Amino acid sequence: IIGFAIDLLCVGAGLILAAILNVVLIIRLMVLRDHFENGK
Numbered sequence: 001i002i003g004f005a006i007d008l009l010c011v012g013a014g015l016i017l018a019a020i021l022n023v024v025l026i027i028r029l030m031v032l033r034d035h036f037e038n039g040k
Helices: 002-009 013-039
Strands: none
8 A cells, every 4th residue: 555655756766666566575584584483
């Protein structure tokens, strides 16, 4: 929804923002998974 609102203001910015957010979330997920696997 936020990405859609940004797209209305600046076409393409929402898509770039979503891609960056996805990369950040994937990296965070990998780091958390690594932390839990090492903790066992």
